[in-house]
Amino acid sequence: MNQDPTDTSSISFTALYTGHVWYANGMSAPAFHSTAGSVLYHALMPFEFIGKQLAGGDIKTFLLQRHLIIDHLVEKAIKEDGVEQILEIACGMSPRGTRLCEKFPHIKYIEADLPGMAAKKHRLLTNENTLSTQHQVVPLNIFADGSSDALEVVMEKGFDSSKPVLVITEGLVNYFSLSTIDQFWQRLQLALKQYPTGIYLTDNYPLFHDHPLHRTMKILGGMLGTLSRSQVSFHFHSDLSAQRHFEALGFDSATIHNPVNYYSELEIPRTRGNPFVRVIEARTGGSR
Numbered sequence: 001m002n003q004d005p006t007d008t009s010s011i012s013f014t015a016l017y018t019g020h021v022w023y024a025n026g027m028s029a030p031a032f033h034s035t036a037g038s039v040l041y042h043a044l045m046p047f048e049f050i051g052k053q054l055a056g057g058d059i060k061t062f063l064l065q066r067h068l069i070i071d072h073l074v075e076k077a078i079k080e081d082g083v084e085q086i087l088e089i090a091c092g093m094s095p096r097g098t099r100l101c102e103k104f105p106h107i108k109y110i111e112a113d114l115p116g117m118a119a120k121k122h123r124l125l126t127n128e129n130t131l132s133t134q135h136q137v138v139p140l141n142i143f144a145d146g147s148s149d150a151l152e153v154v155m156e157k158g159f160d161s162s163k164p165v166l167v168i169t170e171g172l173v174n175y176f177s178l179s180t181i182d183q184f185w186q187r188l189q190l191a192l193k194q195y196p197t198g199i200y201l202t203d204n205y206p207l208f209h210d211h212p213l214h215r216t217m218k219i220l221g222g223m224l225g226t227l228s229r230s231q232v233s234f235h236f237h238s239d240l241s242a243q244r245h246f247e248a249l250g251f252d253s254a255t256i257h258n259p260v261n262y263y264s265e266l267e268i269p270r271t272r273g274n275p276f277v278r279v280i281e282a283r284t285g286g287s288r
């Protein structure tokens with residue numbers, strides 16, 4: 001594990017794996033394909049098989065659940081809350097920005113990641129000819145303070161504070177202990193309050209004490225933490241504690257989305273039993 005919990009570049013390789021999952025499931029374009037991602041993807045296949053037999057859902061199941069529910073909630077916010085400004089932090093090789101900019105050409109979409117990953121994504125999207133003033137890729141470190149890659153600086157420079165804003169993190173927050181990621185969430189709620197409506201969407205992996213795979217999940221979390229040299233942590237023991245936590249941080253409301261509630265509405269894979277992942281929607285301002 002890193003000595004400094006805010007030096008998180010060792011996590012970046014995981015974006016190649018998730019990038020390949022989006023690609024292999026038809027959500028992405030050939031440009032997002034990487035050899036390293038493909039190797040990681042195939043190396044994990046035996047674990048996928050075992051996971052499915054044991055848990056009724058494998059890694060890909062919950063990755064697709066989280067990705068598709070976040071997509072759905074972003075589209076809903078564009079249509080129902082008039083969101084036109086989106087910041088996707090820790091974008092990695094996610095194709096969401098490209099997809100949404102094609103579908104909603106009026107939105108401003110800023111993709112952000114640590115400098116190395118942001119430069120890689122910038123190159124890729126430049127080759128695809130998709131970048132413009134409406135669709136950008138910039139460096140951002142969620143722990144940077146006051147520098148050009150700090151959350152507040154990126155948002156102030158990129159967005160109009162008279163309009164609603166939406167911020168996404170996907171596949172990021174569980175790499176940190178709750179007290180470490182709280183520092184970011186605390187700053188985020190303050191930053192969102194500069195806008196008439198602020199919406200934050202993130203995936204999160206809770207650890208329910210009564211879940212039959214409680215022990216297995218702890219072991220898997222420990223393995224991922226070792227591989228990514230980070231503090232992989234499960235933050236909440238119930239949906240209610242997650243909701244209360246975000247409200248206590250200063251968000252005006254928080255809704256915890258369970259994939260089960262989207263089985264009939266969205267084409268997402270199903271888990272046997274209680275899904276491992278949740279999508280948290282925390283809001284500031286606005287009417288909901």
Ligand SMILES: C[S@@+](CC[C@H](N)C(=O)[O-])C[C@H]1O[C@@H](n2cnc3c(N)ncnc32)[C@H](O)[C@@H]1O
Pocket residue numbers: 006008009011012013014015018019089090091092093094112113114117140141142143169170171172
């Ligand atoms: C598991 S990947 C997720 C990538 C993408 N969101 C997806 O779901 O495919 C984690 C991402 O977090 C980024 N990351 C790690 N530490 C970060 C930090 N301190 N600030 C911003 N991004 C960070 C990594 O570079 C990597 O792209």
